[in-house]
Amino acid sequence: MKIISFLHLSVLAPIAAWSLATSASRVPPPAAVIHVVATTPDLAALAREIGGDAVEVKALAKATEDPHFVDAKPSHIVTLNRADVLIEGGADLEIGWLPPLLESARNDRIATGAPGRIVASQGIRMLDVPSTLDRARGDVHALGNPHFLIDPINVRTIAATIAEHFALVNPKSADLFRANLKKFDATLDVHLATWLKQMAPFKGAKIVTYHKDFVYLAERFNLEVVETLEAKPGIAPSPAHLAQVISTMKAQNARVILVQPYQNRKTAETVARQTDATVLDMAQQPGAIDGTGTYFQLMDYIVTLLSTALQEKK
Amino acid sequence: MIPVDLQVVWQVMKWPLAACLLLPPLLVYLGLHVVKREVIFVDLALAQVATLGTCVALLMGYDFHDRISFWISLGVTFGAAALFSWSRSSQKRPVPQEAIIGITFVVAAAGVILMLSRVAGGKEELEHLLTGDILNVTALEVMQRAGVFVLLALFFATFHKRFALISSNPDEAFAGGMRVRLWDFLFYAAFAIVVVSFVRVAGVLLTFAYLIVPAVCAVMLAQRWMSRLTVGWVIAAAASLLGLTASYQMDLPTGAAIVCASGLLLILVSMYASLRKA
Numbered sequence: 001m002k003i004i005s006f007l008h009l010s011v012l013a014p015i016a017a018w019s020l021a022t023s024a025s026r027v028p029p030p031a032a033v034i035h036v037v038a039t040t041p042d043l044a045a046l047a048r049e050i051g052g053d054a055v056e057v058k059a060l061a062k063a064t065e066d067p068h069f070v071d072a073k074p075s076h077i078v079t080l081n082r083a084d085v086l087i088e089g090g091a092d093l094e095i096g097w098l099p100p101l102l103e104s105a106r107n108d109r110i111a112t113g114a115p116g117r118i119v120a121s122q123g124i125r126m127l128d129v130p131s132t133l134d135r136a137r138g139d140v141h142a143l144g145n146p147h148f149l150i151d152p153i154n155v156r157t158i159a160a161t162i163a164e165h166f167a168l169v170n171p172k173s174a175d176l177f178r179a180n181l182k183k184f185d186a187t188l189d190v191h192l193a194t195w196l197k198q199m200a201p202f203k204g205a206k207i208v209t210y211h212k213d214f215v216y217l218a219e220r221f222n223l224e225v226v227e228t229l230e231a232k233p234g235i236a237p238s239p240a241h242l243a244q245v246i247s248t249m250k251a252q253n254a255r256v257i258l259v260q261p262y263q264n265r266k267t268a269e270t271v272a273r274q275t276d277a278t279v280l281d282m283a284q285q286p287g288a289i290d291g292t293g294t295y296f297q298l299m300d301y302i303v304t305l306l307s308t309a310l311q312e313k314k
Numbered sequence: 315m316i317p318v319d320l321q322v323v324w325q326v327m328k329w330p331l332a333a334c335l336l337l338p339p340l341l342v343y344l345g346l347h348v349v350k351r352e353v354i355f356v357d358l359a360l361a362q363v364a365t366l367g368t369c370v371a372l373l374m375g376y377d378f379h380d381r382i383s384f385w386i387s388l389g390v391t392f393g394a395a396a397l398f399s400w401s402r403s404s405q406k407r408p409v410p411q412e413a414i415i416g417i418t419f420v421v422a423a424a425g426v427i428l429m430l431s432r433v434a435g436g437k438e439e440l441e442h443l444l445t446g447d448i449l450n451v452t453a454l455e456v457m458q459r460a461g462v463f464v465l466l467a468l469f470f471a472t473f474h475k476r477f478a479l480i481s482s483n484p485d486e487a488f489a490g491g492m493r494v495r496l497w498d499f500l501f502y503a504a505f506a507i508v509v510v511s512f513v514r515v516a517g518v519l520l521t522f523a524y525l526i527v528p529a530v531c532a533v534m535l536a537q538r539w540m541s542r543l544t545v546g547w548v549i550a551a552a553a554s555l556l557g558l559t560a561s562y563q564m565d566l567p568t569g570a571a572i573v574c575a576s577g578l579l580l581i582l583v584s585m586y587a588s589l590r591k592a
Contacts, residue, residue: 069438072449075565077326096438100450104326236431 034170037083037110039094040067041285042149043120043158045295047087049184050162054173055085060101063288066262068234070097080105083116084169087162090121093146115168120158124148127215150284151216152192152299159184191296195303196221202310206254208245208277210263213284217302226254229267237267249275255313256306258282261289278309327558330448330568333456334554337512338524340463342546343470344505345529346539350481352412356398356502357509357525359415361518362422363394364510365443369429372439388510394418395502399495402484446517449561449568455515462511466504477501478539520569524550527576534587553579 036057038044044059051057058079061070067089070076080086080101088094102110109116126144148154163181167174199221207218210229218225227248231241248254255277257268268279282302283289292298348356367390371383401414430440470477476497480487487494512521528546536542556579557572564571 066438071445071567072447073565073567074326074449074562077449078322081322081325100447100452103452104329104450106325235433238431 034084034166034173035082036085036087037079038087039070039089039098041287042295042298043087043089045286045293045298046149046155046159047085047162049295050159050177050180051166052176052180054170054176055166060098061285063283063285064261067093067285068096070094072097072101076101077104080110081107083107083110085116085118085165086110087118087120089146089149090119091126091143091146091148093121115165118161118165120161121146121148123157123161124154127219128212145212145215147213147284148216150214150302151220152188152195153220154216155295156185156188159188187296191299195299198303198307199223202307202314205310206252207256207258207306208249208254208271209258210260210268213260214258214282221303226252229257229271237264242267242271246271246274249277256280256309258306260284278313280305280309282306323562327562329451329453329456331554331558332453333448333451333459333515334558334572335551336456336460337463337516338528338550338554339543339547340467340470340508341512341521341524342528342532342550343467343543344508345525346532346542346546347477347481347501348525349529349533351402353398353402353415354526355412355415355419356505357522358518359398359419359422360391360394360502360506360509361513361521362419362426364388364391364506364513365518366422366425366429367391368443369426369433372433373429378439384510384514388507391506391510392503394422395506396499398502399498402498442517443513444518445567446513446515446520446569448516448520448572451515459511459515462507466508469504473497473500474539517569519573523553523573523576527553527580531580531583534583549576549579549583 033053034051034055036044036047036051036055038047038057038059040061041059041063044057047055047057060076060079061067083105086102088098108114111117121143126148128145130142130144149158159181163177166177203222204224206224206226207214208227208229209225212225212228212230212233215225217223227245229237229242229245231238237245249271255275257272257277257279259265259268259279259281260283261281265279265281271277272279281289282305283292283298286292286295286298289298289301292301348354364387367387368378368383370390371380371386372378374386376383376386397418398411398415401409402411426440426443433439476487476492479490480492480494480497480501484494509521509525512524516524528549529542531549532542532546536545553576554572557575558568560566560575561568561571
């Protein structure tokens with residue numbers, strides 16, 4: 001029985017020490033920089049552009065992780081607990097994982113409606129808003145398709161919202177945020193002109209995506225998404241559906257398939273073999289692919305890859 | 315690594331810690347029975363059947379957190395409990411019970427895959443059911459489980475002699491004229507309630523770890539039921555603390571960290587046990 005009493009001690013001592021240490025409450029010192037948490041790396045990248053040195057930004061989801069499904073880790077709760085600002089995509093993108101983390105983090109600064117809470121989807125013209133809701137139709141978002149950051153025009157709106165909230169949270173740096181926003185908008189204008197020019201020859205081109213995650217890109221650059229490899233959003237492709245995708249692609253001459261890093265590239269390759277299509281390694285998160293650390297780098301990469309592939313398959 | 319601020323640590327980890335200290339004792343007790351009966355995988359099979367029941371509820375359009383999906387899941391699991399009590403009581407059959415348990419497990423697992431292929435985000439849902447979300451357990455969830463577990467613990471304590479006899483010496487129980495089938499069904503039904511309600515907060519892997527590892531350690535270190543139960547709980551608590559600490563310090567998924575911590579403790583305990591024997 002000696003081992004038992006030893007184990008008892010070694011287990012109970014830390015608990016006692018722990019509860020003693022935590023009973024003394026401490027007030028955190030006022031933050032010199034704003035601590036910003038973004039649910040996804042694309043939102044984090046925007047926050048960095050607008051906040052500059054006056055913010056410290058962390059993203060909860062990794063660039064290569066499906067933003068619909070993020071595994072909870074202690075650091076997520078700690079980060080949320082300390083945050084002054086939370087930027088979420090909204091439109092139910094994070095509904096599967098963010099609410100329980102927020103509940104554990106207990107942070108009023110980023111509660112719904114607080115200046116520290118930014119919901120990116122507010123003010124965006126949403127696509128794919130369903131008329132009826134039913135789980136049988138797949139992972140359909142009641143508020144519309146949440147993959148809207150891929151459209152540069154939407155990004156302009158979100159950047160403005162971020163600047164506004166940052167100024168509310170830290171009025172001392174408001175001028176800096178406004179200046180950064182202006183610079184961002186100017187850079188975006190230059191890039192957007194280039195992107196539109198690059199994509200102009202492919203007006204009406206037909207593309208296939210894995211998930212319904214490039215509809216905003218398609219709308220901005222006048223492309224047509226003729227099929228998705230998932231029969232319904234979030235539901236794994238079935239053989240019968242893939243057969244249908246193949247025949248549609250042949251009939252409509254769609255020759256590129258867009259796949260994100262966390263989606264099943266093999267499924268796309270199987271379809272591509274039957275249809276003489278090219279599988280493109282696309283991403284919506286800066287940093288998911290090497291050399292795409294900022295939003296501009298990412299969009300440059302996407303537009304170049306897409307226009308090159310469409311040119312080859314013309 | 316996250317810098318340690320004890321207040322934050324406490325805030326983040328207190329309910330997972332409470333769940334990991336308060337809930338395992340009953341699991342350890344059941345684990346001792348399961349080890350004795352040599353039906354180690356009965357827990358995995360029941361957990362998998364419970365998951366199957368949850369998938370039925372999901373397909374019917376209920377959410378994972380709806381109360382009704384818990385009841386559907388439990389109902390389906392009672393079916394498996396009936397199957398297990400029947401398969402064990404039929405003594406003279408040439409088919410070992412472990413075979414039936416194994417078959418139940420794979421068929422339920424395959425059924426889950428089939429069903430989830432029709433549910434949005436099925437693959438991820440599957441992973442969630444396996445690894446659970448002990449980190450985000452709420453005060454309410456811990457209290458509810460604790461309440462249910464106390465009631466069931468009273469039930470098992472009241473009838474401990476019968477259950478102990480059936481587990482360790484079924485022949486004698488049969489000879490003594492006990493209604494072994496009935497008691498076996500009650501055992502598996504109560505077992506199912508424990509497993510189903512714990513799996514929903516902790517996942518299949520962690521439930522299995524809490525059930526089996528402390529019990530196996532206890533069998534190596536002690537003889538009587540009471541001392542085994544104590545050793546088992548201490549091992550479970552130690553694994554919980556080790557796993558939770560590692561999870562926080564190294565930012566690892568919490569459930570999996572506790573499972574690996576119990577594996578580590580089992581290795582240490584078996585080394586100690588073999589040294590003691592030598």
